[in-house]
Amino acid sequence: MSLRYALLALLSVEPMTGYDLYKEFESSVGHVWHAPDSQIYPELRRMEKDGLLEGEEVVWGQRGKKRQYHITEAGTAAFRDWMNGTLEYSRVRDPAHLKAAYLEWAEPEAAREQMRAHIRHHTAQLEQWREKVREIEQGTSPMLTRRLATLPASEHSKTTAFKKFTYQGLIARAEQEIAWAQQGLALIDELYPAG
Amino acid sequence: MSLRYALLALLSVEPMTGYDLYKEFESSVGHVWHAPDSQIYPELRRMEKDGLLEGEEVVWGQRGKKRQYHITEAGTAAFRDWMNGTLEYSRVRDPAHLKAAYLEWAEPEAAREQMRAHIRHHTAQLEQWREKVREIEQGTSPMLTRRLATLPASEHSKTTAFKKFTYQGLIARAEQEIAWAQQGLALIDELYPAG
DNA sequence: CCCGACATGTAAATGGTTACATGATTGC
DNA sequence: GCAATCATGTAACCATTTACATGTCGGG
Numbered sequence: 066m067s068l069r070y071a072l073l074a075l076l077s078v079e080p081m082t083g084y085d086l087y088k089e090f091e092s093s094v095g096h097v098w099h100a101p102d103s104q105i106y107p108e109l110r111r112m113e114k115d116g117l118l119e120g121e122e123v124v125w126g127q128r129g130k131k132r133q134y135h136i137t138e139a140g141t142a143a144f145r146d147w148m149n150g151t152l153e154y155s156r157v158r159d160p161a162h163l164k165a166a167y168l169e170w171a172e173p174e175a176a177r178e179q180m181r182a183h184i185r186h187h188t189a190q191l192e193q194w195r196e197k198v199r200e201i202e203q204g205t206s207p208m209l210t211r212r213l214a215t216l217p218a219s220e221h222s223k224t225t226a227f228k229k230f231t232y233q234g235l236i237a238r239a240e241q242e243i244a245w246a247q248q249g250l251a252l253i254d255e256l257y258p259a260g
Numbered sequence: 261m262s263l264r265y266a267l268l269a270l271l272s273v274e275p276m277t278g279y280d281l282y283k284e285f286e287s288s289v290g291h292v293w294h295a296p297d298s299q300i301y302p303e304l305r306r307m308e309k310d311g312l313l314e315g316e317e318v319v320w321g322q323r324g325k326k327r328q329y330h331i332t333e334a335g336t337a338a339f340r341d342w343m344n345g346t347l348e349y350s351r352v353r354d355p356a357h358l359k360a361a362y363l364e365w366a367e368p369e370a371a372r373e374q375m376r377a378h379i380r381h382h383t384a385q386l387e388q389w390r391e392k393v394r395e396i397e398q399g400t401s402p403m404l405t406r407r408l409a410t411l412p413a414s415e416h417s418k419t420t421a422f423k424k425f426t427y428q429g430l431i432a433r434a435e436q437e438i439a440w441a442q443q444g445l446a447l448i449d450e451l452y453p454a455g
Numbered sequence: 456c457c458c459g460a461c462a463t464g465t466a467a468a469t470g471g472t473t474a475c476a477t478g479a480t481t482g483c
Numbered sequence: 484g485c486a487a488t489c490a491t492g493t494a495a496c497c498a499t500t501t502a503c504a505t506g507t508c509g510g511g
Contacts, residue, residue: 067355068470074362084490097358099351104471106492129479131490148362149370152355154381156294158499159430160262160347163292166426167269167343169418175344186349223364223451230447231361234440235354241436245429252425256418263498279462299499301464324507326462353471461508469500480489 068108069117071098073136073144076118078212080135083109093208096193097231109134117143165249173257180253183246191239194232201229263303264312266293268331268339271313273407275330278304288403291388292426304329312338360444368452375448378441386434393427396420 117140200206312335395401
């Protein structure tokens with residue numbers, strides 16, 4: 066149910082359309098939470114029905130229209146409650162580590178490729194997250210800039226610090242995953258000396 | 261669809277009943293992949309229908325019976341194919357980091373509690389995984405012992421090494437998460453000096 | 456004889472993915 | 484006029500969770 070709270074987080078800054086939100090999920094929030102448009106539009110309708118949002122039709126061009134949502138009092142309260150409550154941690158479900166545990170079944174070259182794919186995947190994420198930290202530090206993050214504009218100056222350091230802290234955690238995790246996969250490559254070389 | 265392969269991995273060692281597998285998911289494999297009994301039983305039926313497994317009724321006591329599954333040639337091939345193929349990485353969906361990014365919305369004490377919960381969660385996992393590594397090193401892991409018994413001595417080091425490698429990766433990740441949450445606690449103290 | 460472990464499911468709901476479908480607008 | 488982007492959905496499917504349901508066995 067975190068999608069709902071990811072949407073509330075974004076809509077707490079300013080009113081947006083489903084498409085605006087979808088774009089955010091492809092870039093900024095998408096680095097912590099992903100959702101396709103087909104999940105966003107119905108969820109917005111449900112949230113409106115539940116009183117967390119209010120949507121209004123906005124004219125767009127000559128014949129077009131779009132639906133812009135803004136957060137309600139109840140929506141703000143729900144988000145605050147979620148933030149103050151405790152998160153349930155779900156049980157482990159990790160395909161990469163499941164596979165790693167049985168790597169003796171794979172051909173040495175396939176095992177190596179698995180490790181390289183792990184490195185590629187986490188390197189790509191690392192770059193995105195490092196870019197995010199750079200944007201936060203330089204004040205060039207559009208979403209953060211708009212957020213700060215709605216807050217008193219005394220709140221700026223907190224808002225900025227928590228965003229940076231989040232991305233630094235993700236960066237450290239990605240670096241760890243890369244280091245692990247590199248150990249994996251070394252291990253494979255050790256176990257299959259000729260291959 | 262990794263549940264299917266987690267089941268094949270276990271059944272590659274020896275025939276088991278749904279309940280045996282469920283027990284394994286509560287302990288050994290459960291540390292990399294969790295599944296409830298209500299997911300295991302139907303999946304075994306589907307895998308049997310797909311020719312990956314064969315089940316036979318085994319008498320159990322006077323009136324009781326149980327269904328024991330053993331892996332087929334096709335099942336072994338499917339598992340090997342999965343091991344030699346490449347894994348799809350799914351998009352990020354991380355409630356703990358989503359929440360961390362908006363921690364300025366939470367009461368300072370709730371923010372601290374979130375970080376402490378993160379530490380508690382990963383500390384608990386860390387202990388389980390360290391125990392697993394200890395069992396592997398000392399040769400007291402029942403599942404691994406049975407697995408090794410089916411293999412020539414020349415294969416023992418590989419099988420053992422990959423299991424240990426897997427758990428070491430999970431341990432490093434948990435340690436990183438704990439370190440991150442501790443930085444979070446320090447950050448909260450810094451941002452809310454009086455609270 | 457009772458209790459905890461063994462044994463096997465079904466049903467409903469939730470959350471998420473993939474595919475399909477459609478149409479308007481803006482900029483070149 | 485065409486393409487890329489803006490805009491909004493539905494439908495089918497798959498994976499997973501939670502709740503319910505039932506019965507046997509073995510040890511004390």
